[in-house]
Amino acid sequence: MDDKFLKPYNPQETEERIYKLWKKSGFFNPDNLPKRHEEPFTVIMPPPNANGHLHAGHALFITIEDIITRFERMRGKKALWVPGADHAGFETQIVYERELEKQGRSRFGMDPKQLYDEIMVFTLENKKHMEAEVSAMGASCDWSREKFTLDENIVRETQKTFEQMYDDNLVYRGNRIINWCPKHQTSLSDVETEFVEKKDPFYYIKYGPFTIATARPETKFGDKYVVMHPDDKRYKDYKDGQKLEVNWINGKITATVIKDAAIDMSFGTGVMTITPWHDAIDFEVAERHNLEKDQIIDWRGKLLPIAGEFAGMKITEARPKIVEKLKENGLLVKIDDDYKHNVRVCYKCGTSIEPQIKAQWFVKMKPLAKLAIDAVESDKIKFIPENYKKIFLYWMEKTIDWNISRQIIWGIPIPAKLCEKCGHGFPDLKSKMNQCPKCGGSVTADIDTFDTWFSSGQWPYLALGYPNSDDFETYYPTDIMETGHDLIFRWVPRMVIFGLYRTKKIPFNTVYLHGLVNDAKGKKMSKSKENVINPLDLSKKYGTDALRIGLIVGNTPGTDLALSEDRIRGYKNFANKLWNIARFILSQEKPPNNKNKLDEELVNEFNTLAKDITRDMENCRFHIAAEKIYAYVWHRFADEIIEKSKPARPDDSGHSGGKQTVNRATLYYILENSLKLLHPFMPFVTEEIWSSFTKATNKQGNLLMIESWPFT
RNA sequence: GGGCGGUUAGCUCAGUUGGUUAGAGCGACUGUUUUACACACAGUAGGCCGGGGGUUCGAAUCCUCCACCGCUCACCA
Secondary structure: OOHHHHOOOOHHHHHHHHHHHHHHHOOOOHHHOOOOOOOEEEEEOOOOEOOOOOOHHHHHHHHHHHHHHHHHHHOOOEEEEEOEEEOOHHHHHHHHHHHHHHOOOOOOOOOHHHHHHHHHHHHHHHHHHHHHHHHHOOOOOOHHHOEEOOOHHHHHHHHHHHHHHHHOOOEEEEEEEEEEEOOOOEEEOHHHEEEEEEEEEEEEEEEOOEEEEEOOHHHHHHOOEEEEOOOOHHHOOOOOOOEEEEEEOOEEEEEEEEEOOOOOOOOOOOEEEOOOOOOHHHHHHHHHHOOOOOOOEOOOOEEOHHHHHHOOOEHHHHHHHHHHHHHHOOOEEEEEEEEEEEEEEEOOOOOEOEEEEEEEEEEOHHHHHHHHHHHHHOOOOEEEOOHHHHHHHHHHHOOOOEEOEEOOOOOOEOOEEEEOOOOOEEEOOOOOOOEOOOOOOEEEEOOOEEOHHHHHOOHHHHOOOOOOOHHHHHHOOEEEEEEEHHHOOOOHHHHHHHHHHHHOOOOEEEEEEEOOEEOOOOOOOOOOOOOOOOHHHHHHHHOHHHHHHHHHOOOOOOOOEEOOHHHHHHHHHHHHHHHHHHHHHHHOOOOOOOOOOOOHHHHHHHHHHHHHHHHHHHOOOHHHHHHHHHHHHHHHHHHHHHHHHOOOOOOOOOOOOOOOOOOHHHHHHHHHHHHHHHOOOOHHHHHHHHHHHHHHOOOOOOOHHHOOOOOO
């Protein structure tokens, strides 16, 4: 017996050594696997953001994907798991802005090149941490194929997709209303905003013969159109296009009556004035009737000269003063203090989104969504859990054009030129156009970058080196995309669309969505609540294997998990239990030879279980598989079978006990195959025991990692 | 307001297509230092499976209504 069994299992002393052993073997790279591994199996890792440390959600997805990969590898597949790192445009820039703040600096006014270079240094540093942490989780991914979203060829292909979509009339430049975050000074797509319920005063204001209602009086300076429903009998005397003299905030103006069916007659007074530059509905009304649009609020969220004496003020500062003036002028009818409404905010900082009109690049979604809908409806792409299919389709059906321009430096540049004269925009990947092809005017380079999801949406094929790569030919479409259910809108649909558009193939056969990892009480982890559990701390304290299986058992796909330290501690005990099982079996003087008899019933029982577990693994029911093998090893194998195998002791009355009822060969058989079944879940301790097992049975050589799965 | 999910032991959760006395981990309690393991073993307590109605020989599981919780989407100014 190995001396190592004299002490309890010690993960700290084992894990790094084992990981090096695996890495040195070369088997993370499917090219190096033995001949029996023929059929490719591919998982692309959702690239973690290279801007900080791993959190519990990362630990979960690494565990699940590693389980899948190790299982398929042992079953004889040519298993490839491609790791990656995401530059994470907007998110990383925000993280770095906080760093700057700490140093008393700000990105505004910084030389863009300088800022970009600094963020690159920061990102590459964090990328190293991230890689070390992924490794510490036991990830058997092929590091030789690791990709970064800013790798030269990935940037090039992302830009090519843009050009191709422009040529196919799927990308256009539009001067449209967009979501503007005044804090971060960039536009955002709809999925990058959230709604929060706010209670604000609701002001009823006199507008000529009408009373209008608004929560935002500060936007009303430029309101020169008053809109009502064409069927509203209360206002039947007013005709569409009719002009009225109106006494307004800063004096007399001429207002025009507009009739539009978008008005809800039952809300407020049934009349509203519109602010097309700063409101999506108003923008649409203005577009329909071809009305003028004036900007009231600047990009920093301050009032423009149109606001007269209030120009230059921030909205929050100006609002009470404006209300005061309305009151003085006798325009304020009443204030409703109990008005609740939903306000769109930036998903990162919670700042109220200020809609603005801006020229941006948009992806025309309808024809692309059609491709995705067809693929999912015909079940070419399968969802786990299944109900996400419906959610996916629901979102795809109603998707609107996607703004892909971001006013941030950290990202992939949009390779386009913009005409200074006519505003025409067009792709220019090689940057050789100096004149507008439409009007001959001079052009400047677009300084915006792509929405990060524009590039990460292309990840499955770009990570495989598309186009012109053997890997793409061999490993695409990938088998399974495993990611968090929170990315069902932000990421999954984009991957399906880009995959179908660019490669004409689905990017993956299955989407597996895991739930969020919450704290022990099921509450969302957040820094402000101080309930963040660092997975690496748990891994150090209880061992990575304990953390891994603790994240899996009882964790149904799509359902959030409450992670408690007690739970992980329990599985540390299990790792040690397994250790002691091995110690006991391997410590008996001689291993059985092949002629030793196996106990048929026990072997059958085990084989039935192994087949059952294999079925669970095939169907991604890892939570069930893990629990079954856990319960068997501890409560059946250790508590009953091994106990029965012990030579009975004489009882108190001097009679000898019953005879030994389990053959040692059976114990070896069950141990060997249990280690295999457990390996995907607990790779370190099983591999460590395996080396002793093979030594004891004179079958040294193979790593457990590439042993055959029982009953494939 | 729309959509989705949840409600099972003190806590956190399993329970594949309806099938015998409903399970696990943690926690609690009672014993046991027995020669693999006290990071252990033996055992105990604890649940009208959210509520009402229905389908069925049989329902935690299927249908329906209701309540509460969570998530998500949404242009009532």
